[in-house]
Amino acid sequence: MLIRVDPASPIPLFDQLAASVRSEVVRGGLAAGERLPSARELAGSLELNVHTVLHAYQVLRDEGLIDLRRGRGAVVTDRAREYAELAAMLPALVAEAKRLELSPAALAAMIREAY
Amino acid sequence: MNDYTPAERLRIVVIAAVVPVVIAAVGIVVMLSWSADLPEPLAIHWNGSGEPDGFGSLPGLALMIGGIAAGFGAIVTLATLFQSAGAYTRTVLGTSVWLSTLITVSVVGSVYMQLGLADARDVGDGAGVGLWLLAGAVGGLVLAVPAALLAPRAPFVDHDEAATPALGLATRERAVWSRSTAPQSWLFAALFGGILLLLGVVTVALAASGEPYWSTLLIAALLVMAAVGTSFWRVRVSSAGFTVRSLLGLPRFTVPIGQIESARVTQVSPLGDFGGWGVRWGSKGRIGVVVRSGEALEVSRARGRTIVVTVDDAESAAALINGFRERAASVGA
Numbered sequence: 465m466l467i468r469v470d471p472a473s474p475i476p477l478f479d480q481l482a483a484s485v486r487s488e489v490v491r492g493g494l495a496a497g498e499r500l501p502s503a504r505e506l507a508g509s510l511e512l513n514v515h516t517v518l519h520a521y522q523v524l525r526d527e528g529l530i531d532l533r534r535g536r537g538a539v540v541t542d543r544a545r546e547y548a549e550l551a552a553m554l555p556a557l558v559a560e561a562k563r564l565e566l567s568p569a570a571l572a573a574m575i576r577e578a579y
Numbered sequence: 580m581n582d583y584t585p586a587e588r589l590r591i592v593v594i595a596a597v598v599p600v601v602i603a604a605v606g607i608v609v610m611l612s613w614s615a616d617l618p619e620p621l622a623i624h625w626n627g628s629g630e631p632d633g634f635g636s637l638p639g640l641a642l643m644i645g646g647i648a649a650g651f652g653a654i655v656t657l658a659t660l661f662q663s664a665g666a667y668t669r670t671v672l673g674t675s676v677w678l679s680t681l682i683t684v685s686v687v688g689s690v691y692m693q694l695g696l697a698d699a700r701d702v703g704d705g706a707g708v709g710l711w712l713l714a715g716a717v718g719g720l721v722l723a724v725p726a727a728l729l730a731p732r733a734p735f736v737d738h739d740e741a742a743t744p745a746l747g748l749a750t751r752e753r754a755v756w757s758r759s760t761a762p763q764s765w766l767f768a769a770l771f772g773g774i775l776l777l778l779g780v781v782t783v784a785l786a787a788s789g790e791p792y793w794s795t796l797l798i799a800a801l802l803v804m805a806a807v808g809t810s811f812w813r814v815r816v817s818s819a820g821f822t823v824r825s826l827l828g829l830p831r832f833t834v835p836i837g838q839i840e841s842a843r844v845t846q847v848s849p850l851g852d853f854g855g856w857g858v859r860w861g862s863k864g865r866i867g868v869v870v871r872s873g874e875a876l877e878v879s880r881a882r883g884r885t886i887v888v889t890v891d892d893a894e895s896a897a898a899l900i901n902g903f904r905e906r907a908a909s910v911g912a
Contacts, residue, residue, distance in 0.1 A: 466895045
């Protein structure tokens with residue numbers, strides 16, 4: 465599992481952390497049933513506040529990607545498989561956007577509007 | 580996999596399994612032919628001052644010799660046939676012959692010492708047992724060296740891949756990679772089965788002789804702990820460096836980022852490259868944390884030994900290590 469956050473980015477750190485976990489699930493770096501490091505451990509390695517990590521874990525729990533259980537830590541749920549299916553649809557979308565010379569932000573805006 | 584020819588495969592089976600089992604079988608037949616002239620129970624263990632302190636039955640000893648020769652032979656044969664070959668392959672094949680000879684000669688020798696006795700306690704002197712052990716070890720070498728030399732030369736692949744390209748990291752970006760690693764389940768099942776079989780044989784032998792078996796259970800508990808402690812690991816790469824830690828907390832290996840020269844992905848054949856599984860000395864002077872075959876992370880140090888860990892997604896780990904190194908170098912420049 466590779467997790468990256470950049471304090472220089474305008475995106476909130478907890479958001480970056482959650483996005484990083486999501487993209488690892490999609491890439492296959494994290495599989496269903498696998499356990500994430502404890503919030504304290506991850507905070508230590510990334511020099512973040514424990515609350516920032518807990519905030520990210522709560523976001524992921526609310527979306528159903530991880531289970532948070534006392535004593536067991538954070539475990540990736542079966543939803544991970546479905547994320548991989550969703551991700552498989554992306555390359556075609558991105559290729560088409562590139563052909564039309566749309567920026568990633570413009571494509572993201574189109575997706576947001578389609579919701 | 581590897582590309583041994585059918586003739587070479589046959590030679591591997593003969594050296595790793597057939598020869599050791601035949602040696603054990605000859606020993607068992609000889610022992611059984613003496614059964615009318617042997618005390619019951621037999622002395623099977625001697626304490627430090629040379630007094631016999633453990634007793635067992637003839638069938639128990641026969642089972643032990645046969646079990647060890649067949650069990651070790653089967654593991655070595657299967658692993659050699661299915662893993663890619665390496666610098667250690669022929670040594671491991673020879674070891675199968677050596678182990679079988681050592682066990683057979685020392686056990687049969689210790690039984691021979693009791694031939695004609697009414698009570699095994701009269702066998703006394705442990706020095707004789709020591710000599711039989713030595714005879715077994717030397718005799719084993721006499722057979723094992725030619726066996727290893729007759730083993731097919733490895734059609735082995737040298738995995739000298741280049742260092743993995745560094746992950747591009749922004750100036751203030753923080754990153755961490757972590758992953759747990761464990762044996763393929765069949766391997767762990769085989770290991771556990773082996774320990775349980777050994778435990779069963781020893782317990783039966785001790786129960787037959789009316790000895791207490793709490794010490795056996797203690798040894799079994801230690802074996803299980805050692806098996807778990809060297810089978811399940813957590814690997815981590817952070818800005819501080821590289822760590823591989825057993826599930827039990829120890830053993831652990833840590834390399835601070837400043838001492839790492841480079842990292843890359845490599846392919847490991849446990850038997851061929853490291854002579855087995857667990858924490859091992861390997862070919863090219865590397866330390867290996869080897870729990871399965873295949874993809875592995877190799878971390879080389881400016882000073883000190885290279886460490887190899889079999890782990891999935893080693894590509895990301897190597898890229899991150901090289902990314903930290905590259906960023907540190909560009910900041911320093």
